[in-house]
Amino acid sequence: MRVLIAPDKFAGTLSAPQAARAIAEGWSRAAPGDTTVLVPMSDGGPGFVVGLHASLGGELQTVTGVRGPLGVPVDAPLLLVDGRSGSRTAYVESATACGLHLEQRRSPEDASTYGVGQLVAAAVDAGATSVVVGLGGSTTTDGGAGLLAALGARADVPLDAGPAGLAGVTSVDLSAVRERLARVTLVAATDVRSPLLGLFGAARTFGPQKGLDDAAIVRVDAILDAFVVAVCGSEPAQRKVADLPGAGAAGGLGFALQVLGATVEPGVTMVADAVGLADHARGCDLVLTGEGAYDVTSRDGKVVYGVAEIAGEALRPCVVLAGKVLVGSRERRAMGVEAAYAMVDTVGEETSLAEPEESLRRLAERVARTWSDR
Structure with missing residues (x-):
């Protein structure tokens, strides 16, 4: 048998x-x-990279000194798998850079996804033509602002200081990020279909498990709403990316990745196909x-x-x-x-x-x- x-x-x-x-x-x-x-399987959350490496092989690297959610440096894995015709796919896992388990103390309004952006940058520097980001298990609710900052985004407020740092944001420039990723395909692997904002959004749905109380949830959701306007514009057609399934994944990392053109795939389906x-x-x-x-x-x-x-x-x-x-x-x-x-x-x-x-x-x-x- x-x-x-x-x-x-x-x-x-x-x-x-x-x-x-x-x-x-x-x-x-x-x-x-x-x-x-x-x-071994994964839905995109913790264990995503290790599980894929066990089945796919490839080159498993360690990216040292990645900024953790509250700034404490951590080491995080990066899996590189070479394909046909010179293609190279990189797999990174958001939880290894901004996971709930990395916190030494709870400070959810200060937690940043900057380290995830560093992992994406390391993947691009390693020659990846496609970068797959596993989303899940995060302690962040910054709309992916930290990731964008690590890839070169500029704004009129700090993008790498969690949702609290985004208060008062009115403009975000992504031109340097788009130029850096111009030849790279992005994929967000997640089991979450939540939008970024509102009753079923990132702050209200997942904020309590990250330490946001009721008042903080309202405050962070409003900050993220202003962040969407700064990134996308105020018209409904411009803002629609925030309403897409998966935009609320990993505290809004799904939003930032989709703004950059990423496709969203069910993590378990993607892993199942890969293995x-x-x-x-x-x-x-x-x-x-x-x-x-x-x-x-x-x-x-x-x-x-x-x-x-x-x-x-x-x-x-x-x-x-x-x-x-x-x-x-x-x-x-x-x-x-x-x-x-x-x-x-x-x-x-x-x-x-x-x-x-x-x-x-x-x-x-x-x-x-x-x-x-x-």
Whole structure:
């Protein structure tokens, strides 16, 4: 029996490659004769670059001294993959430069995406003809102003000081940025379809998890509205980029990238295409996927839903292994998932958090006893 193992990260405990290995090791305990095919996945958030490197290979570089969200330097990965006819695609991950996990202290109105712009600049300097930016897991809500600043944008206020620094903005000059990226194709990979502004925008939807209180959400949303006018103009036709799906991704990085001509692709779909997930699924008998918490939000462009869709198209059963399972059988079937199993049900929550790899191995061993035809 051939088993495809294509999990997402288990947030806060295991990266996608670690999760895939743990599932494979546990499965082999119960079914040593089965063949496991490991394809770690990502939706564009944390683990995007590492997961792609595990499947695509390529040259993984470290960009040192990238500015973190509050100015503390960090090291961040840059993946370069050469294609045909001299093309070179670079993959960068916003979370490695402005991720929530990088904060030493919470100061959401000061957090900047400048470091993401530095990664894009490093990719261009490395000869990339296409730059794919994975969006997700950010602590920023600056509309991508920091990214634009790192690439050469100029304004009448600081662009690299978070949304607070944008207060009073009236003009932004992107001519130097457009010139620098004139021969580069940009792609934003994300699972978020939110616009930049308003009730479902970046500040209101994701601000609370980044530390913005109610008053700050209103304040930041107004600042971003003025930023849109400064970048695009005040007419509805000029401002429409702020309303596009994905403009609110990663605190507005999606907006900045789309202003520069980026296309937005579902992160899981893009990763699945890059690693040939459909071909892998057709060549296996069973598809396993997983994430930390399998819940109703898993349907919103997340890895589990994307993998289940591909498994369904290949007429292969899909089974989920998760830290927690918070959906019922009806929702599970609607996502194309045959069965779902939780680590907390097997070893308990305390052990799941303290020993995540071994807990996932034990869960996979249990699942193999049910699903393997050994």
